[in-house]
Amino acid sequence: MTATFTPSASACPACDAAPTALEVAAAARKAEEGERILLSVPAAHCAACISTLEKGLEAVPGVRSARVNLTLKRVSVAADPGVTAEKLIPEVRLLGYEAHELDAGMLSATDGDPASRDLLMRLAVAGFAMMNIMLLSVAVWSGAEAATRDLFHWISAAIALPTIVFSGQPFFRSAWSALRVGRTNMDVPISLGMILATGTSLFETMQSGEHAYFDAAVSLTFFLLIGRYLDQRSRAAARSAARELAALEVPRAMRIGAAGEEIVPVAELRAGDLVKILPGVRVPADGIVETGESEIDRSLLTGESLPVFAGPGAELATGEVNLTGPLTLRVTAAGKDSSLHRLADLVAVAEAGRGRYTSIADRVVRYYTPTVHAVAFLTFVGWFWIAGDARLSLNIAAAVLIVTCPCALGLAVPAVMTAASGRLFRKGLLIKDGTALERLAEVDTVVFDKTGTLTLGKPEAMNLDAHSARAVQVAAALAAASSHPLAQALAEAARAAGVSPAPVKELREVPGYGVEGRLGAETVRLGRAAWVGAEPGETTAAWLRVGAGQPVEFTFADRLRPDAEPMIAALKSKGLQVHLLSGDAEPPVAALAERLGIANWISGALPEDKAAFVARLKAEGRRVLMVGDGLNDTAALAGAHVSVSPASALDAARTASDIVMLGASLAPVAEAAGVARSAIARIRENIVISNIYNLVAVPLAVLGYCTPLFAALAMSSSSITVTLNALRVRR
Amino acid sequence: MEILAYLIPISLFLGGLGLGAFFWSIRTRQYDDPEGDSRRILSDDWDDRPKP
Numbered sequence: 169m170t171a172t173f174t175p176s177a178s179a180c181p182a183c184d185a186a187p188t189a190l191e192v193a194a195a196a197r198k199a200e201e202g203e204r205i206l207l208s209v210p211a212a213h214c215a216a217c218i219s220t221l222e223k224g225l226e227a228v229p230g231v232r233s234a235r236v237n238l239t240l241k242r243v244s245v246a247a248d249p250g251v252t253a254e255k256l257i258p259e260v261r262l263l264g265y266e267a268h269e270l271d272a273g274m275l276s277a278t279d280g281d282p283a284s285r286d287l288l289m290r291l292a293v294a295g296f297a298m299m300n301i302m303l304l305s306v307a308v309w310s311g312a313e314a315a316t317r318d319l320f321h322w323i324s325a326a327i328a329l330p331t332i333v334f335s336g337q338p339f340f341r342s343a344w345s346a347l348r349v350g351r352t353n354m355d356v357p358i359s360l361g362m363i364l365a366t367g368t369s370l371f372e373t374m375q376s377g378e379h380a381y382f383d384a385a386v387s388l389t390f391f392l393l394i395g396r397y398l399d400q401r402s403r404a405a406a407r408s409a410a411r412e413l414a415a416l417e418v419p420r421a422m423r424i425g426a427a428g429e430e431i432v433p434v435a436e437l438r439a440g441d442l443v444k445i446l447p448g449v450r451v452p453a454d455g456i457v458e459t460g461e462s463e464i465d466r467s468l469l470t471g472e473s474l475p476v477f478a479g480p481g482a483e484l485a486t487g488e489v490n491l492t493g494p495l496t497l498r499v500t501a502a503g504k505d506s507s508l509h510r511l512a513d514l515v516a517v518a519e520a521g522r523g524r525y526t527s528i529a530d531r532v533v534r535y536y537t538p539t540v541h542a543v544a545f546l547t548f549v550g551w552f553w554i555a556g557d558a559r560l561s562l563n564i565a566a567a568v569l570i571v572t573c574p575c576a577l578g579l580a581v582p583a584v585m586t587a588a589s590g591r592l593f594r595k596g597l598l599i600k601d602g603t604a605l606e607r608l609a610e611v612d613t614v615v616f617d618k619t620g621t622l623t624l625g626k627p628e629a630m631n632l633d634a635h636s637a638r639a640v641q642v643a644a645a646l647a648a649a650s651s652h653p654l655a656q657a658l659a660e661a662a663r664a665a666g667v668s669p670a671p672v673k674e675l676r677e678v679p680g681y682g683v684e685g686r687l688g689a690e691t692v693r694l695g696r697a698a699w700v701g702a703e704p705g706e707t708t709a710a711w712l713r714v715g716a717g718q719p720v721e722f723t724f725a726d727r728l729r730p731d732a733e734p735m736i737a738a739l740k741s742k743g744l745q746v747h748l749l750s751g752d753a754e755p756p757v758a759a760l761a762e763r764l765g766i767a768n769w770i771s772g773a774l775p776e777d778k779a780a781f782v783a784r785l786k787a788e789g790r791r792v793l794m795v796g797d798g799l800n801d802t803a804a805l806a807g808a809h810v811s812v813s814p815a816s817a818l819d820a821a822r823t824a825s826d827i828v829m830l831g832a833s834l835a836p837v838a839e840a841a842g843v844a845r846s847a848i849a850r851i852r853e854n855i856v857i858s859n860i861y862n863l864v865a866v867p868l869a870v871l872g873y874c875t876p877l878f879a880a881l882a883m884s885s886s887s888i889t890v891t892l893n894a895l896r897v898r899r
Numbered sequence: 900m901e902i903l904a905y906l907i908p909i910s911l912f913l914g915g916l917g918l919g920a921f922f923w924s925i926r927t928r929q930y931d932d933p934e935g936d937s938r939r940i941l942s943d944d945w946d947d948r949p950k951p
Contacts, residue, residue, distance in 0.1 A: 215938035223944075238935030288925055296918045300911060316903075323907060 205245040205253050207260060208268040210596050210815070210830035212241050217265070224263040228256065241830070243267075266832060268815055284404055287397045290335040294390040297331035298383070302880075305383040309877045314376075321373040321380045328382040332366050335389045338396060354533045354578070357540045358392060361385075361569035368566045371559070379563070384570045384879045391887045395578040398586040403602065421452035424496065437502040445495045447651060447679075451488045453502035457481060461680030462493040463652065467619040467752075467798065475653070477680055477696070487799050492652050493679020527603045528851055529581040536577065544568045547870050560872075567874040571865040571882060579887055580854030583894035588847035591898055596831035597812075597840055604826035606851075607810040608844035610791045614739055615782060615804070617796035618750035618757060621814065622732050622764065624832070627654050627708060627724035629661035638670070639720055643712045645669035646683045646694035654710045654724055655683065655694070682710070690715030707755065726756065728763075731835035736764045738838035745790075749773050749781055751800050779803035795837060797821050812837060847897050854890045861886040 212221060218236045221243055225234035230251040236243050245256060253269035260267040304320045312320060339362070343355035362385050369380040423432050424442040434452045437443065442458065445451060451464075463475040466488045475491055478484065484497060547568045551561035589599045599605060619625050632640055644662035647655040648669060662669070672685040672692060682695010692714050697704035700711040702719035708726075713719040739746055748769035750757045757771035770781065778796075782804045785792050794801070794808035797817030802824045805811040811825035814832075822828055829836060865882045868874055924930070944950075 215941040218935060218938060219942050219944050236935060237932040238938060239932045285925060289922065292918060292921045292925075296914050300914055303910065304907075319903075327911075 205247055205251070205256060206269070207243045207245065207253060207256060208241065208815075208830070209236070209243055209260065209265050210241055210268075211265050212236060212238060212243075213594075220263055221260070221265065225256065225259065228259050231256075284397060284400045287338065287393060287400055290338065291390065291393040291397055293331055294335040294386060294393055297327050297335075298386045298390045300327055301383045301386055305876065305880070308380075317378075318373065318376050321369075321382070324380060324382040325370055325373055328366060328386050329370070331386055332362055332389060335386075335393060336362050339389075339392065352537050352541075354537060357537055357544075357569060358388070358573065358578075360541075360544075361566070361573055362388060364562070364566040365570050368559075368563050372563070379876050381566065381570060381876050381879065384876060384883065387880065387883060388570060388573050391883065392573075392578045395582045398579075399582040402582070402586045402589050402599075422446070434502070437499055439499055439501060441499045441502070443497045443499055445490045445497055447490055447492055447494065449490055451484045451486055451490065451497070453497075453499045454483075454485050455497040455499040455501075456483055458496045458498050460493050460495040462495050463491040463680055465489040465491055465653070467625050479680060492650070492677070527581075527606055528848070528855070529577075532577065532855055540569070540572045543572065543866065543870065550870075551872070564869070564872045564874075567872075567879060568866065568869045570879050571869040571874055572862055573883060577855065577858050580858055580890050580894070581851055583891050584847050584850045584854065584897055587894050587897040588843055592836065592840055592843055595836040595839060596829060596833070597836045598828040598830055599826070600828060601826040604810055605844045605847055607791070607826070608793065608840060609848040611744065611793040611810060611841060611844075613745045613747065613785055613790045614793045614795065615747045615749050615785070615808070616766075617778075617794075617798060617801045618748060618752055618760060619726065620797040620816065621795055621801075622729060622748070622760065622834070623726035624729050625816075626727050627657045628727040629658045630723045630725050632661055632665055632667075632722070635720055635722070637667075639712060639714070640665075640667050641670040642672060642687060642692050642714055643694055643710075643722060645672040645687075646675070646685055646692060646712070647710075649675040649685070650677050650683045650694075652682075654708070657724060658694075658710060658722055687714070725759070728760075730833040733764055735834045735838045736766065739841065740765075742838070742841060744793075744841070747781075747785075749778055749804070751775075751778075751798075773800075775800040775803055779807050782807045793841070794825075796825075812840075843897070850893055850897050854893055857889055857893065858886055 209217075209221065212218070218238060221236050222234045225231050225243065225245055228251070230248040232246045232248070234243055234245045243260075245251075247256075257267045257269065301324045304324050308317050308320050336359070339355045339359050342353065343359040346353040346356060365381040365385040365388075369382050369385070372378075372380050421432055421434050421437055422429055422444045423437065424444055429444060437453050441453075443452060443455065447462065457478055457480050459480060461477075461479045464478045464482075464484065465475050466485075478490075478495065483500075484495075544565050548561045548565035551564050552558060555561065585602070585605065588605055592599060616622050635643075640662060644659055644667050647659040647662070650656070670687060672687050675683060675685040677683050678695070678699075680696075681699040682693060684691065684693050684695075686692070692712070693700045694710055694712045697709070697711050697719075700713040700719045702711045702713075702721070705721065705723075708724040710722045710724070711719045712722065736746060746766050746768070748757065748761050748764075748766045750769070750771055751773050752771060754771040757769055761767075761769040770777075773781070778801060782792050782794060786807070786809070791809040794805050794811040795813070796802075796805055796811070797814050798821060801813075802821050805813060805821055805824040810827070812827040812829055813821045813825040814829045815822070816832075817825075817828075827840065861882055865874070865878075868878070
């Protein structure tokens with residue numbers, strides 16, 4: 169590898185290496201002071217991605233260093249104070265990756281994840297101790313006698329005691345906190361088993377007894393810590409990513425006060441304030457437009473895909489997006505009084521209706537814990553009654569506790585969950601809630617929102633071919649001068665078709681209406697139907713008029729999300745019922761439903777209607793998966809059995825849903841349903857496997873035939889079987 | 900059997916060495932990006948000199 173010549177930008181690689189080294193060293197120092205930008209890059213997946221992203225970002229002026237973390241799929245950038253995430257995101261997009269900003273302040277809270285590092289330490293100690301004690305135990309099992317056996321037992325005890333004290337703490341603590349309030353949980357029999365096994369073994373060692381269970385006690389700790397660690401890891405990963413996503417939107421508004429314009433948090437806005445809303449910015453509060461003309465995108469609130477005209481006197485609601493011209497808004501209701509709050513109330517009602525879901529593991533533990541306690545206690549009483557020997561009875565009772573150890577149970581669920589959520593994360597799905605996979609597996613009905621969910625919420629020019637080459641050239645020139653979504657879509661389509669724009673001069677955007685220019689002696693206009701002198705039609709369209717000629721119509725359709733069609737087909741082939749529920753007008757909804765082959769669709773649905781529709785399906789006994797992104801979907805998302813929202817969704821919608829889709833493609837949704845089902849099947853199998861082991865081992869232990877060798881074999885083989893079974897989910 | 904007096908301490912010492920190395924690797928954040936590290940080895944970047 170070193171022999172290959174790597175072409176360098178400069179003739180002498182060492183020359184530019186020297187200053188960069190200094191710069192990077194400075195960057196590293198600066199980075200430690202906390203100057204970091206974090207971007208989530210869900211599409212990064214390979215070695216080439218790493219070097220493209222790192223080199224590409226490091227080439228951006230002001231960026232000192234960039235480091236990709238492929239496991240978490242994010243880039244951390246150390247940069248000069250002037251560089252912001254908003255500037256870097258387009259750069260990353262140019263490199264071919266979609267990027268979202270993450271709040272760097274959250275990094276310190278989640279990066280280290282001290283809880284899982286602590287568990288890993290304890291796990292390592294338990295593993296070290298287990299291996300050493302096992303080696304000594306093998307010698308005892310293969311026939312070490314008298315003094316040698318005692319010596320080995322003493323050495324084992326010397327290793328096991330500190331290990332149990334250190335590594336067993338998570339279980340002891342959890343058991344104690346349950347006992348203190350008079351409850352029991354899975355950790356009570358575990359702690360009891362560990363302490364009893366270590367205690368009786370120590371006593372046996374002192375008495376030069378034949379059997380010591382140090383190896384069993386330590387390996388029990390080891391296997392259970394693995395389960396605990398996996399559980400912690402997957403929960404921490406989901407929590408941190410969800411929290412970082414939630415931190416995406418920093419709600420601020422530009423208030424026009426007595427001292428001029430000032431940036432204030434949205435929470436400080438009051439009714440009567442005057443707010444300036446620039447193009448591309450979300451409306452911060454309900455209000456009435458005072459000055460300015462523009463178009464408003466209400467898709468996130470209502471699902472309407474067509475932008476709406478807004479001039480002085482128009483009422484705007486919180487969450488709508490201003491598209492073309494700057495507006496000043498007189499606030500009529502802010503914060504708790506705004507229309508958003510009405511939706512928040514709906515969400516609260518829906519969430520209260522969902523109730524608490526009891527996971528499989530909880531249900532098993534509920535009967536497992538009392539059974540184990542009862543069996544161990546009865547064994548002790550029974551043997552004491554028959555043999556009258558407290559030492560023997562206690563030994564056998566300890567053996568019963570060890571054999572019934574929920575090793576397999578403790579591993580059965582977390583191992584499968586880790587494998588399944590890892591697989592889904594690689595596909596771009598983030599599981600926020602622990603029981604989401606279980607609920608997803610039970611789903612029989614899927615309800616989709618339209619705008620922003622099945623579609624990208626971005627228009628696509630449809631009928632370029634229907635026009636003369638000249639008309640397209642003129643339209644392309646005019647469209648390139650505007651930042652309106654329709655204009656941008658048109659310009660992009662023209663570029664893709666290889667159209668060279670006509671030489672239009674004196675380009676001028678009239679906010680809220682369109683773009684005007686001069687081509688030779690003629691005035692050319694591209695914009696709203698009424699503005700160019702045409703009758704508005706039913707579909708989304710921009711009209712072009714050249715001079716005094718007849719206006720021509722450029723139509724648009726909302727662009728489908730990648731893989732929407734195969735995803736719907738896959739869901740249907742799995743036997744799921746698919747519904748489309750949109751706040752948009754009938755024609756676009758009907759067209760989309762037909763294109764995707766969805767028979768059940770409803771258009772013009774209000775947020776209340778959506779929530780009621782989901783509630784009605786639920787009342788019919790159906791388990792609903794809701795997929796949506798807008799504020800109008802939030803109540804339905806919260807009310808559904810399980811819910812998914814894309815990363816581009818509003819904060820409130822992501823918070824209300826259990827699963828967040830990181831990439832643009834919809835394909836993972838269909839796959840998630842399949843993975844969830846197979847994961848739950850594996851969990852069930854695992855519980856059955858561990859119960860079979862118990863059914864065989866417990867009677868033997870109760871009868872006093874459980875030697876340390878037998879306990880070690882039963883425990884390890886059941887744990888390994890369960891783990892291997894869980895790993896099948898990965899593929 | 901006197902050999903045990905040497906072998907057992909030696910085996911414990913070696914195991915302890917491994918345990919210490921593992922603690923070191925956790926403390927220096929070697930497990931932050933296992934997936935990325937397994938891919939980075941395949942890239943030609945910085946083959947000639949380490950990334951500063």
